[in-house]
Amino acid sequence: MREGARTQGGTWAQQATLLRVAAIVSAMVCAGCSTAATNAEKATRAATPTAAAPAAAQPVTATSVAPGDAAPPASQTAGFDGARAWEHLVKQVGFGPRPPQTPAIARTQEYIKSQLANYGCAEEDDDFTAHTPIGALRMKNIVAKVPGTGREIILLLTHYDTVRVTNFVGANDSASSTAVMLEMARLYCGASPAHKLASASLWIAFLDGEEAQSVIDGKAQWTDEDSVYGSRELAARLAVSGDLKRVKAVVLADMIGDRNLEIRREANSTPWLVDVIWGTAKRLGYGKIFLDDRQGPVGDDHDPFVNRGVNAVDLIDFESGNTFWHTPQDAVDKVSPRSLAIVGHVLVESLPGIEKHR
Numbered sequence: 001m002r003e004g005a006r007t008q009g010g011t012w013a014q015q016a017t018l019l020r021v022a023a024i025v026s027a028m029v030c031a032g033c034s035t036a037a038t039n040a041e042k043a044t045r046a047a048t049p050t051a052a053a054p055a056a057a058q059p060v061t062a063t064s065v066a067p068g069d070a071a072p073p074a075s076q077t078a079g080f081d082g083a084r085a086w087e088h089l090v091k092q093v094g095f096g097p098r099p100p101q102t103p104a105i106a107r108t109q110e111y112i113k114s115q116l117a118n119y120g121c122a123e124e125d126d127d128f129t130a131h132t133p134i135g136a137l138r139m140k141n142i143v144a145k146v147p148g149t150g151r152e153i154i155l156l157l158t159h160y161d162t163v164r165v166t167n168f169v170g171a172n173d174s175a176s177s178t179a180v181m182l183e184m185a186r187l188y189c190g191a192s193p194a195h196k197l198a199s200a201s202l203w204i205a206f207l208d209g210e211e212a213q214s215v216i217d218g219k220a221q222w223t224d225e226d227s228v229y230g231s232r233e234l235a236a237r238l239a240v241s242g243d244l245k246r247v248k249a250v251v252l253a254d255m256i257g258d259r260n261l262e263i264r265r266e267a268n269s270t271p272w273l274v275d276v277i278w279g280t281a282k283r284l285g286y287g288k289i290f291l292d293d294r295q296g297p298v299g300d301d302h303d304p305f306v307n308r309g310v311n312a313v314d315l316i317d318f319e320s321g322n323t324f325w326h327t328p329q330d331a332v333d334k335v336s337p338r339s340l341a342i343v344g345h346v347l348v349e350s351l352p353g354i355e356k357h358r
């Protein structure tokens, strides 16, 4: 994702500096405004779409978590098991860099599908070809579907690809939110009455290709055309099938694993949906994590839905001194099971309010 998707002006260097000083709330920055690559560069990259180097990541176990970062017992977070989510995070990081159409993302897809199968989730794949600045890439959206008795759908989103930066293993961006959504799938695909919506269907989409594929000098060159491929594909598919009209709310999580988690109200998100979730977080005692300050707009996977008039919210921490964003330092030492548990807890407790909202 990127900050300031609807603005033009600024450079990557400016954006990096702004990120370092955590002062980008009102900055007019743009990740896609750098000078275009030469045709030769484009041709080179097009020929090597799987060029990301293997990860140097060390094996990580739950024992490397500091006591303050541990997840509370699931009984204290509405059944959401932060320790299980953490295992999903560590597993994904262990696959190494996971850009589209690489062996590592194929392993990630197999992992997501095998977990969903274990939980008894009905699941649908959408294999599609994305036309990117580095050539045509095969991508895959994976959608778990928990059927309800009513017409409405609540749609949860995460992306599971990682940015095409060498040695980037994406513990926060994108393993954290994908880990949370896998644990959500376990809870809601199971038959527990505590994790059952009144009548709406709950769909959980694991999206490919959120990141810009064009990377120059280690910086992703985000544009409206080179980003959110999986989300655009899903929104378009649902529009064609007619299901988009049934979607009452889209809840996107992205980069929610930061040890010092701070999630601000994102400017392009639907206000009532933000209010329901932030109200729930406050009631649960997470007022210092779900902050009332505003951020963005942040360009992210919710945008294709917002653009089609669907209620959507982006839960993202993009401003809490996240200097490791899109660098190889986005590793497990930057994220915590506790943060995953808190976001999962808020999601579980927010769903009834989202469903009831009229």
Ligand SMILES: [Zn+2]
Pocket (backbone or CB within 6 Å): 001, 163, 173, 211, 326
């Ligand atoms: Zn990213």
